[in-house]
Amino acid sequence: MKVLIVGGSGGIGKAIVKRIQESYPNATVHATYLHHLPQDMREKLQWHALDVTNEAEIKQLSEQLTELDWVINCVGILHTQDKGPEKNLQSLDIDFFQHNLMLNTLPSIMLAKHFAKALTQSHSARFAVISAKVGSIADNKLGGWYSYRASKAALNMFLKTLAIEWQRTMKRGVVLSLHPGTTDTPLSQPFQQSVPKGKLFTPEYVANCLLPIIANATPAQTGRFFAYDGTELPW
Ligand SMILES: NC(=O)c1ccc[n+]([C@@H]2O[C@H](COP(=O)([O-])OP(=O)(O)OC[C@H]3O[C@@H](n4cnc5c(N)ncnc54)[C@H](OP(=O)(O)O)[C@@H]3O)[C@@H](O)[C@H]2O)c1
Numbered sequence: 001m002k003v004l005i006v007g008g009s010g011g012i013g014k015a016i017v018k019r020i021q022e023s024y025p026n027a028t029v030h031a032t033y034l035h036h037l038p039q040d041m042r043e044k045l046q047w048h049a050l051d052v053t054n055e056a057e058i059k060q061l062s063e064q065l066t067e068l069d070w071v072i073n074c075v076g077i078l079h080t081q082d083k084g085p086e087k088n089l090q091s092l093d094i095d096f097f098q099h100n101l102m103l104n105t106l107p108s109i110m111l112a113k114h115f116a117k118a119l120t121q122s123h124s125a126r127f128a129v130i131s132a133k134v135g136s137i138a139d140n141k142l143g144g145w146y147s148y149r150a151s152k153a154a155l156n157m158f159l160k161t162l163a164i165e166w167q168r169t170m171k172r173g174v175v176l177s178l179h180p181g182t183t184d185t186p187l188s189q190p191f192q193q194s195v196p197k198g199k200l201f202t203p204e205y206v207a208n209c210l211l212p213i214i215a216n217a218t219p220a221q222t223g224r225f226f227a228y229d230g231t232e233l234p235w
Pocket of ligand 1: 035
C-alpha cells in the first residue's frame, strides 16, 4: 500500500501518519509538511516539503509519486496570528476569507486534480479530506465563523462533485469528507475553553477513529460526509 498524507506535520495529520505506520507496517508512507518537519518521525517515512497553496509544487510532487492508494489531506486553518473566526458579519474581512479558501478549499481540489492519475492505478483508491461539521449547511444552528464555515461548505461541495465524476472515471475510488470532532491541536487551541468536558479529543483518539472509516469505506459510500464516530453527517 502506498499512502500520501498531506499536512502530516499537523496535530491530526501526524497522528494519522503514526496510526497508518502501526496498522500497515509494510506500507510506503509519504507525508508533507510546510514549516514544521517532525524530527521524531523520520524512519520509514518519506517527508516532502509542500506548500499546498502552490499548484506548481503539487504538480511537481504528483510527478514524483505516480502510484498511490490513499491520499489524505489534513491541511487546514481556523485562525491566523492576527485574525480569528468571525463572531459577526461586521468582522468579515476579504483577505481572511480568501485565506480560508486558499487553505481549506482549494488545496483538496488541486490535490485531486494532480493525483487522480496516481490513484487511478489503485484497486482501493481513497481520497479523504479532513473537513469540519461546521461546514454543514443543514447543521448550522449557531451562526458565526463565516469564513471557516463557508470554506468547509465549499470543500464539501467540491468533494461531492468530485465523487460523482470519479464514479464514472475511477470506479473503485472512494471520496470521503471527514469530521474529526474537536481535537487538541494548535488549530483549536484558542477555542478549547468552551468545549464540553470529554469532548476535546486527543489526535491519537481521532486517528484511531478515522482510520477504520477510511480503510473500510466502499465505493458505495463515495461522496459522503462522516464524523469520527462513523455517523453520517448532513451536507
Ligand atoms: N482540531 C480541531 O478541533 C478540528 C476540528 C474540525 C476540523 N478540523 C480540521 O482538521 C484539519 C487538521 O487540523 P489540525 O487541528 O490538525 O491543525 P494543525 O495542527 O494546525 O495542522 C495544520 C497543518 O496544516 C499544514 N499547513 C498549513 N498551511 C499550509 C500550507 N500553505 N501548505 C501546506 N501545509 C500547510 C501545517 O503544516 P506545518 O505545521 O508543517 O506548517 C500542519 O501540518 C483541518 O482541516 C481542520 O480544519 C480540526
